Amino acid sequence: MYLTWCYVLYSLISLSLTNELNILTDWQKNSFLCMRNYFEFSQPMIIHQKYNITFYGLEESGYGVRQIVVRSVYDFVPERSSFIDMLEQDGGYENYYRKLVRKVDFHNQFMMFAERQKFKNWDYFVKENKNIKIFWCKNGLCEDCRSNNPIALAIINEISQPKNTEVQPKIQASEKMWSDGQIEDFKDFSIELASNSLLIGRPGDVAKLYFRVINRLWQPLEFFFECYAQIGIIRAILPTRIIIPPNSPSDIEVFLEVGGSEGSIDQITFIVNQQYQEFIRVNFYIGQMVGDTSRPTIDYTFNGDCRYADTPHTCGSEKWSIEAVIRDENSGLANIYSIPNHLRFQNDFIIGTREAVIVYYSSTCCFPKVEIIATDLRGNIKKKTIDAEKQYLNLAEIAAIILAIFVLFFTIIILIWAVLRCRKRRKSQNFISN
The missing domain is CATH 2.60.40.10 (Immunoglobulins)
Structure with missing residues (x-):
């Protein structure tokens, strides 16, 4: 008995918290599109709050009233246009709604979405039906909602993959820059x-x-x-x-x-x-959110040889490329791009993936640098700069390394000789004392 009363009380509370909308309709597709357009732009909370939406329209016979109750403006789509012949007649829309108005219970407030130009005396229809809030439509759009269209947001944060729209000077062959002058496919x-x-x-x-x-x-x-x-x-x-x-x-x-x-x-x-x-x-x-303070990882393999292509006359004839593997196994990857932005992905990049993402980059030796930037969903950023000219050692660096090895080798020999001499001297002193 106690559980029964609890259920009844819960039902009453749920009904009291449920809002109701009553809408007169002609069951036409454009009318429903106009209705959705109105709610999206003017009353967005109706779309995801708890509502009982009742549609009232004439039956196909034209004598009775058909009612359909839904919980969302997206839950009902008209299956057919049963009244299209009647509505297309001269004054058909006005006659349809006058007939519908006479048959419904007018103790409630109603909404209605219709096209103004299809009413002969639309102003008179509005005056005699003051308990109907009428929204005029055109081609499936709500005319009264156009002033409420959302304004585009201002750019506050830098876009993750910016395009430089400034006119750049012509690249000279002797300039070692970050970009190789490739033209990126521009999209609208x-x-x-x-x-x-x-x-x-x-x-x-x-x-x-x-x-x-x-x-x-x-x-x-x-x-x-x-x-x-x-x-x-x-x-x-x-x-x-x-x-x-x-x-x-x-x-x-x-x-x-x-x-x-x-x-x-x-x-x-x-x-x-x-x-x-x-x-x-x-x-x-x-699932539940977990903390993540670790940055993504970027590993790469280098291909190419720019050692003998370091002059303006030779750098354009040689190319270099990398294959990079980027991972974030904690929160997942949010964004991957490069400067210059010419990365090619092996597969479509899925935001939030925790799997390894493989990307490719290639350029001529005239433009030996690229920076890869990866960000995870918690905002942790990893940057890696790759310089094709520093993948190999020049003669001076090789000579310095060889010299360092010889110095280390002779230092170790001298230390060993010093230790052996100390031990030999200590033995000789012990022998004399005995």
Whole structure:
């Protein structure tokens, strides 16, 4: 009996904490897209709070009212456009909603998403239905929400893989610089994981991931976003569409409901759609957070020979390359890049990986230096500078090493001779005293 009353009390409390939304709909796809657009830009908390959302619309026969209750604006997608013929008729939209309004219980407040231009007397419809909050739409977008579009974030931290947009002077063959003048493939935009993302959580938690999309052109670009998880559930993407100003970044929030068992790894794929598609993958670890103060490790093997290519006339004819293996077995690798930024990865780099990552770099002997930088998810940084000219010893260094070996050798011989002489003298003194 006690357990029964506890269950009833819990149910009452849950219902009291549950918010309700009542939405009039024509079951058309554009109306649902407009609704989602409104919630993403104007009421983002509705997407991940506890809500009962009831859709009211006419039955296919046109005589009854169909009701569908969902918990999220993403939980229902219209399967068909049953009323398309009626709605496309002259005044069809207005007639549909007037008929619907007469059939529903108007003790509640309602929301409605519709296209203004399809109403003959939309202003009169608004005045006579004051208990309906109407949001006007166009092509699946909420017209009333455009002023609420999020503004792109200012660049506060230096981008992890910067591109130098300044005009550089022409490289002379005699200048030994860090870059070999290779032209990097320029892309309209780039994606990275923002530093305030936490890639670990316990089952049942709702984690926030922040993906930074950077428009690198001198014109605004419109982007559309998707995100998928192998184990958990993507609860929301805020926003799913945005226009980013020229040369500006914007952070996209992804809400992940953590699933799976502790110790497992969920792989998240974040996709950006523009004129072409780009994506990044992230390893999300399920379990408790652990401390990490150790830096990643960078090991490499060197190939090539720049010993006889150290003049402006010969350096361009010889090349050198490295194969580097980068690891971080604790928190996982967050970022890997080089200066100059011409690293090639053996496989797609997965942010947060604890496996070894193999990268390649090559250049001519005119440009003998590269610096590789690796950062883990706890912000520990490892840098390694590789200089092709210092992989071999010159004549002076070889002579110095040989001289040092001879000096050490003669020093050891002198020490041995001194010890033997002392022992011989001590023996002779003992013999005389006896």
